[in-house]
């Protein structure tokens with residue numbers, strides 16, 4: 001088992017990539033802290049992990065809320081005494097042409113996708129500094145590096161997460177903390193289904209269009225990203241620092 005005994009917090013793990021990663025990490029021996037806004041979905045993830053013989057607890061917290069996040073981190077420290085891995089996965093979609101985006105909608109995407117990485121990191125890092133070890137995985141996207149239609153607000157956040165990752169890595173390397181970014185391509189989750197429904201009259205046609213933008217003939221599955229997260233969470237990646245880690249079927253180069 002590649003994560004035996006590691007205490008791992010995954011934000012937004014009530015669905016999609018976060019849930020799939022939580023399940024894989026549970027199978028690899030981690031003590032998984034499932035976080036989400038949605039209690040029902042978070043509890044479901046915990047059940048799935050426990051049914052497979054793994055160890056998990058759910059803690060509800062809004063990743064943008066300092067009070068809720070600091071209470072979550074204190075609860076984890078009280079229960080387990082340490083946090084080995086933080087996966088800043090929670091995020092929301094933002095769709096629309098820039099001139100049509102309402103300022104409130106813009107602020108919401110920026111808030112969840114950037115502040116939602118800042119706040120959990122802010123409260124977890126002091127514990128990793130004390131431990132003199134830790135791995136942080138920040139969820140960016142291949143959209144940080146390519147243009148995609150009607151995604152201006154979302155792309156801005158994922159570019160920011162990539163820049164933030166590199167800065168964090170430089171600042172905390174001396175504490176033996178590694179900080180890397182995942183850049184998935186199109187991964188079929190509720191998040192993408194929502195984007196396709198809102199953006200296209202014919203989502204099936206849009207899926208074919210997305211496939212043409214990549215080298216792989218298939219769109220990604222949450223498990224594909226989970227396997228990359230497993231590498232970054234485990235000690236196998238001890239020489240990987242501040243890296244943009246693509247899991248995109250070749251979309252950047254396609």
Ligand code: NAD
Nearest residue numbers: 012014015016017037062063090091141184186187189191
């Ligand atoms: P998803 O919608 O299936 O899951 C996201 C989860 O985050 C949900 O359970 C939601 O309740 C939770 N969440 C949202 N706001 C939160 C908050 N404020 N506090 C706590 N939890 C919150 O989405 P997904 O496709 O699994 O995406 C996960 C991450 O991967 C996101 O950051 C997304 O931007 C990123 N990503 C997804 C794709 C893709 O194609 N699916 C591609 C690149 C990057």
